[in-house]
Amino acid sequence: MTEKELIETIKKIVKPYVQREEGFKEFSKETEFIKDLEINSANLVDVILDVEDEFDIEIDNDSMEGMRSVGDAIEIVKKK
Amino acid sequence: MIGNDVVDLSLAKKQSNWQRPRFIEKIFTKQEQTEINSAKDPDFLVWLFWSMKESAYKAHQRIENFSPRFNPWQLECSLQEVSAEKIIGKVNLGASSFYTSSTYADNCIFTSAASEKNLQIFHQKVANKSLKEELLKSISEKEQILLKELHIIKNENQIPQLYQLENLLDIPFSISHHGDKSAFVLLNKKTAYLKINGF
Incomplete structure (x- = not known):
């Protein structure tokens, strides 16, 4: 998957949890889940589980701790 | 230092399905999972523990000013005293402890956490x-500061901080909202008081 495709896939995953549409309009690698999209922290778990399901990977707790932005999520997926 | 959290149980039910596979393993310790699984009302306990973790996290972040992280499984909750009025609990994180108090009203859980006992x-x-407005009004009255001089600015780590004109004020507070329910907690350095208003 190219980086562009990865960003698009993550964008599809987070869409149902977004509380701030302005942030979603400017969706990029730099977008932060809580700060820019105002995803509530319980839904951050859903994002993580959806990423795991989509890419068939397991995200360990240490990686989860640092998953703040779309770019962080992409790095985690690439490493697996 | 203090932190708080609000969970609207009916909204939480709509927004999150904690029974989804692997969900609780990502958030709760083994001990907490055991307690949730054997609880009479697992739904309530999930969101009670969650609000305790969130409140303690906020108090902790305000002490250390670290950039936002997601580490709920590191915060270990235990319940100390459960009554109809409130639930007293403790959250351990490494060598630190946070003392929580939760109330249940209007189908919402309101929790506050403090880094010291008996604050x-x-x-x-x-x-x-009207969350920010009410918070500023409260601070203005208690600290005798002109309301129009008070404002809140988030710092580099997204922690809201209180300013009087250009000056950063050392008044610990925390705000939380969930849907249209919200609450704030405040530590007043000049006078000690405890008051919980009805919603």
Whole structure:
């Protein structure tokens, strides 16, 4: 998957949890889940589980701790 | 230092399915999972533990000013005293402990956490649309500061901080909202008081 495709896939995953549409309009690698999209922290778990399901990977707790932005999520997926 | 959290149980039910496979393993310790699984009302305990973790996280972040992280499984909750009025709990994180107090009203859980025991925390429930306004009004009255000089700015780590004109004020507070329910907690350094207003 190219980086562009990865960003698009993550964008599809987070869409149902977004509380701030302005942030979603400017969706990029730099977008932060809580700060820019105002995803509530319980839904951050859903994002993580959806990423795991989509890419068939397991995200360990240490990686989860640092998953703040779309770019962080992409790095985690690439490493697996 | 203090932190707080609000969970609207009916909204939480709509927004999150904690029974989804692997969900609780990502958030709760083994011990907490055992307690949730054997609870009479697992739904309530999930969101009670969650609000305790969130409140303690906020107090912790305000002490250390670290950039936002997601580490709920590191915060270990235990319940100390459960009554109809409130639930007293403790959250351990490494060598630190946070002391929590939760109330249940209007199908919502309101929790506050403090880094020291017996801190006199002012906890007020307000409608979300007037949250900041009510907080500033409260601070203005208690600290005798002109309301129009007070404002809140988030710092580099997204922690809201209080300013009087250009000056950063050392008044610990925390705000939380969930849907249209919200609350703030406040530590007043000049006078100690405890008051919980009805929603």
